[in-house]
Each structure stands twice: as structure tokens, then as C-alpha cells.
Amino acid sequence: MLRIAVPNKGALSEAAQKMLTESGYRQRRDNRELVMEDHENGVEFFYLRPRDIAVYVGKGILDIGITGRDLLMDSGANVDAEEIMQLGLGVSSFRFAAPVESFTNAQELNGKRIATSYDNLLREYLTQEGITASVVRLDGAVESSVRLGVADAIADVVETGNTLRAAGMEVFGDPILRSEAVLIGRRGHQPAGLEVLKRRLQGVLVARRYVMLDYDVPTELVEQATALTPGLESPTISPLHDSKWMAVRAMVRQQETNRIMDDLYDIGARAILVSQIHACRI
Numbered sequence: 001m002l003r004i005a006v007p008n009k010g011a012l013s014e015a016a017q018k019m020l021t022e023s024g025y026r027q028r029r030d031n032r033e034l035v036m037e038d039h040e041n042g043v044e045f046f047y048l049r050p051r052d053i054a055v056y057v058g059k060g061i062l063d064i065g066i067t068g069r070d071l072l073m074d075s076g077a078n079v080d081a082e083e084i085m086q087l088g089l090g091v092s093s094f095r096f097a098a099p100v101e102s103f104t105n106a107q108e109l110n111g112k113r114i115a116t117s118y119d120n121l122l123r124e125y126l127t128q129e130g131i132t133a134s135v136v137r138l139d140g141a142v143e144s145s146v147r148l149g150v151a152d153a154i155a156d157v158v159e160t161g162n163t164l165r166a167a168g169m170e171v172f173g174d175p176i177l178r179s180e181a182v183l184i185g186r187r188g189h190q191p192a193g194l195e196v197l198k199r200r201l202q203g204v205l206v207a208r209r210y211v212m213l214d215y216d217v218p219t220e221l222v223e224q225a226t227a228l229t230p231g232l233e234s235p236t237i238s239p240l241h242d243s244k245w246m247a248v249r250a251m252v253r254q255q256e257t258n259r260i261m262d263d264l265y266d267i268g269a270r271a272i273l274v275s276q277i278h279a280c281r282i
């Protein structure tokens, strides 16, 4: 059995479980369940605190885990555990912030107090940048620490920036780390079943990022049209009953769909249809 750690709570939990469900794995129905066996797929899931997942995987107790890159680095387990794949969830930055207009760059933090839940990650960065500051380790709601007088600035996870704005704060300095949820495993360890898991997750990522585009185009314009929709390998071209026209089928990036449809229409393509991809193996 492949033993996989999944976040049991917090920002990554629901999205990670959804991705596994879309990958064809059974997931727990009740948030109190701590372990779930998926016999059919030869996988056992352990629902753990995202912060602890890197430790279990680094020590070799569990084979694979889903956690944040920031948590992997902060746990110190990145000596034994490594990133296998980016999952495109929980995309965020780890950044300095402070009340509006109080700091402009990280060097101004010399001699100051910085509150964070990621103290190892922060200390490593401060050392690397030659900044001497005192680190105040808090468990969460770090944005309140400056107003409450325990710190001068914070280092925290920022996604939309809404939490900072609500607290009258703003980011400053370069991002310390760009993070997202990642699949992690023990260095040098290739457990049985990992390749299938990776391929399934990759299938979900591609299905989420691409759509299927179908259209008809005058035969003499096929080259011009397929230059706009080259597909992954190569687009499918099928003859229509009326030989003056061809049908083209190609995957395109979801984000570019409307621009490509406009361009295709402009050159003379018609009956341009978009459909969702539910799953795939690339």
C-alpha cells in the first residue's frame, strides 16, 4: 500500500482532497476520519496537520505527502524530504508586512521584532540577507501582533492581501518565498504506485488548465488556423462532407480560449465549440 499524508484542516485540506477525488481515489466523507484505506487503488490516506506532513514523510513513516512548500522549508524536513510535483493549489507568497508606510525594505528590519508562524523559514532568510532582528513565534492571526505591541512587523502568508488590508497593513520588500501545495516524498525513495499517482494528478492539472476546442475551417485555411491551435502533440484534422471545409480538434489553454476563438473567427473559422475536459492522461 502507498501511504499518503493529506492535510486534515486549513487552507489546503479541501482542495487537496478534491484533487485526489478527481484523480479517482476514495476520500474520507467525514472530517473526523484520520485514516482511510482505498483498497481498489492500493493506497492508504492519513489526514494530518499540514505542518507535520513533511516530518512524517522525511522520516520515512509515510511515503508521500501533500503540503505547502513554505511548511516543508519551515519544518526543516527538506533535508530528507523533497518536492516531487507542484499542485497549483494554495498559491501564495510568504512576505514581510507592517502597518502602512512604516517600512520600505527588509534592511530596515535590523534591530526590530518580527512576528511569524514560520520562524525557521524567516530566520534562514534573515541570516541569508544579513539582517539581525528578533523573531517572535506565534501560532496564527499574526496580523494582530503589531497592533497588540509584540512586534514591529510580520512575515506571513499572503494570497489576496485582504487580511493585511483589513488590518491596515501592507507588504514591503521582496517576497521571501513563493509557495503552493506540493507533492513531497523522501529523497531517493521511489515507492511503488508513485508513478500512477503522479500521472493521475498530472491528468487533473491538465484537465483543469485546458479545454477542448472544435471548429470548422475552409480547407485552404487549415495551416493558418492550426498555427493558432497547435494542440499538445498535433491537432486532429477531419474532412467534412463538404470538401471545401475541414474540422479541427485541439486542446487549448483555458485562459487563452476566448482570444483564440476571436482569432479563429477573424480568419474564417466557424462553429467554434469549447468543451470541458473531465480527465486525461497526457
Ligand SMILES: Nc1ncnc2c1ncn2[C@@H]1O[C@H](COP(=O)(O)OP(=O)(O)OP(=O)(O)O)[C@@H](O)[C@H]1O
Binding pocket: 009, 010, 011, 012, 013, 050, 051, 067, 068, 069, 070, 071, 089, 090, 091, 092, 140, 157, 158, 159, 160, 179, 180, 181
Ligand atoms: N489564504 C491562503 N491562500 C493560499 N494558501 C494559504 C493561505 N493560507 C495558508 N495557505 C497555505 O496553506 C498552508 C498551511 O496553512 P494552514 O492555514 O492550512 O495551516 P495552519 O495555519 O497551520 O492551520 P490553521 O490556519 O487551520 O490553524 C501553507 O502552505 C500556506 O502557504
Ligand SMILES: O=P(O)(O)OC[C@H]1O[C@H](OP(=O)(O)OP(=O)(O)O)[C@H](O)[C@@H]1O
Binding pocket: 010, 011, 139, 140, 141, 142, 143, 156, 157, 158, 159, 160, 161, 162, 163, 164
Ligand atoms: O492574503 P489573504 O487572501 O487574506 O490570505 C492570507 C491569510 O490566510 C492565512 O490565514 P489563516 O486563515 O490560515 O489563519 P491563521 O493566520 O490563523 O493561520 C494567512 O496566515 C493569512 O492570514
Ligand SMILES: [Mg+2]
Binding pocket: 010, 011, 140
Ligand atoms: Mg493558517
